[in-house]
Amino acid sequence: MLRETTSAANDAARLDAIETADLDCPGADFGAELRGPSLEIRAAAAVRSRRIPGLDAVLEAWSRLPPATQDQLGVQAVAVAFYGWLAGDALSPTDERWLTDAAASKSSVRSDKALNLLAQIAERSMPELYGTKKRDPAWARLDADTAALDAVWEAALPSPVHFAIALHRRTWQALQASAAFLRAAGKAEEREDVTWPAEDAEDEALTDLLMLSCRDRADAEAIRAHLTWYLGVRPQHPKRPALSEAEGSFIAVRLRDLGMVLGAEGAGAAPVPEPGAMLGLILAHRAAWSLYSATPHAEETGWDAHFALTDVAGAGSEAVLLAPCADQAEAIVFIEHAHWYAAELEAVGEAVADCFGYESRQMLARAGDLVAYLGDSAVAGVPAERT
Known part of the structure; x- marks a missing residue:
């Protein structure tokens, strides 16, 4: 069994580290204890070779933005814009599922401005991405040794569990924001019988998280803390305040398993069964x-x-x-x-x-x-x- 005992305070602190990071505060580095050195260098090399692992690198970069910048750009648009800029692809906000129809339309108009701003922020906030000069990027040194890059790539990334938690938190925030937008616009009733993009994205983000295993104690602590948090906020869901029976049962049994990993039962876990x-x-x-x-x-x-x-x-x-x-x-x-x-x-x-x-x-x-x-x-x- 992995080393026992963990506290609710530690769980909460870990979630805070996952959810926010302020670059203006020395040492406030998202997932620093989980990353190898110079993640930005490897991420940039992966971008150039089109080896981006889904939204993983995007979530890392997004989480490193100061909260004030995240607020300035908008919760729903940050990940979309960062993905478009990092991947070098055209931004297609209408295809992004967690934007409301109205927000997607507005985003398409201001996409160029958002991308330019993000490029400036990234250049200023992540100097290792470029090196000391743009024409001499730090990641260029790795191009001659692809085997070495492949060897360090996986170890340099934070746990997929932490990415999935960050994504689910963001889609939950976007769902709440879009629901408030629809209420303010007097269009909430129009969405009662349909699934709107933000709802679908939150549901899929939860599913993606529940498909991941914990690889170590840190993963187990993070998943348990996040699922416990989610059970507490789920009644705020604008359309389905209660989980389905199957969803609730699966989360309960996962919490039971995670309690076994951590050596301590947590709230919401399935009861201990009779052997056999x-x-x-x-x-x-x-x-x-x-x-x-x-x-x-x-x-x-x-x-x-x-x-x-x-x-x-x-x-x-x-x-x-x-x-x-x-x-x-x-x-x-x-x-x-x-x-x-x-x-x-x-x-x-x-x-x-x-x-x-x-x-x-x-x-x-x-x-x-x-x-x-x-x-x-x-x-x-x-x-x-x-x-």
């Missing part, structure tokens, strides 16, 4: 999956029979996914089953496995947490990859 239930659920799921995968295609058996088998196999998967582990033995069994199921889905192909892939990825996320709880030596026979 997990094995029965796994056997039932494997039996349902075997029947489903061995049955001919629906065109031969009929769609009613196909859907019935799909429902049973899906219910078996969900039952395992949402079941907390009672002890270390059940954690090992769960890890083995999660990897077995992922291999089964890969073997049958995407066309057959597509409707089950979501829960399989969630299982692998839980499995990664449980590996952190048990230690790699306790699950030596299980594949080491993380989601």
